[in-house]
Amino acid sequence: MEKKLNSTNSFESFAMKVSKAAGSTAAFSVAFIVIIGWAILGPFFNFSAGWQLFINTTTTIVTFLMVFLIQKAQNKDSLAIQLKLNELVASHEYASNRLVDIEELTEEEMKIIQKYYARLSRLSQKEESLLRSHSIDEAQDLQLFKEEMREERDEKIEKSKRQKSPQQKTTSSKVNTNRT
Structure with a gap:
């Protein structure tokens, strides 16, 4: 069994080395030179x-x-x-x-998960912070939470504006009476 593992490892090592060498500039150069040499030798062999x-x-x-x-x-x-x-x-x-x-x-199962990520992408486009990330499991819940928080904030702002509005009317009417 030990010998088989070593032969597999040596084959993997050989495959990795050949793969790296085949993708090198030197390998391309050698292949190019072989083709040029073959083409140059054509007339000497009467293109046989x-x-x-x-x-x-x-x-x-x-x-x-x-x-392979x-x-x-x-x-x-x-x-x-x-x-x-x-990991x-x-x-x-x-x-x-x-x-x-x-x-x-x-x-098919991967396509379903891809749809979740497409939805996650749409949800994250609404996110104000570019650094915030979401997982599939938390994205929708987090988006709903954010929307609720924004609604609460908007309601508070609106309520604050309504409360200020009567005060502004009284203040502006006092200013108007003082001017006359």
Whole structure:
């Protein structure tokens, strides 16, 4: 069992190294030079079928193998990112733990959650502070609370204006009588 783990780890290591190397400037340069060299050698081989077969076979084999190596590296990277995100979600006090392991849901289930986030985005656009964040679970309750608080504030302001209004009338009538 130990030997199998090591061979898997060495394959993962190999896949990661090849994936990084394939995406480098040096790899592009080598591929470009090979293509230019192949094109330059064409007249020397009279543009023969063997000359064409060489580049076709080489690129097909390299492409075929690279698909699997890059996919292996991508799977590992994706898993690492998901684990890191799960840790962040699980450790944050206000985050919804329902999002941990969300990648295991079906696409339909993810679309439902995406609709919640679209609604959350609309709710947060009403938020005055750009730094305030919400989770799915608290967003609607918090928005209702804010609306209630704003209504109470507006009612107090309106009440204050009504109370000041009669005082202003009496004050202005006193000013008017003093002027005459």
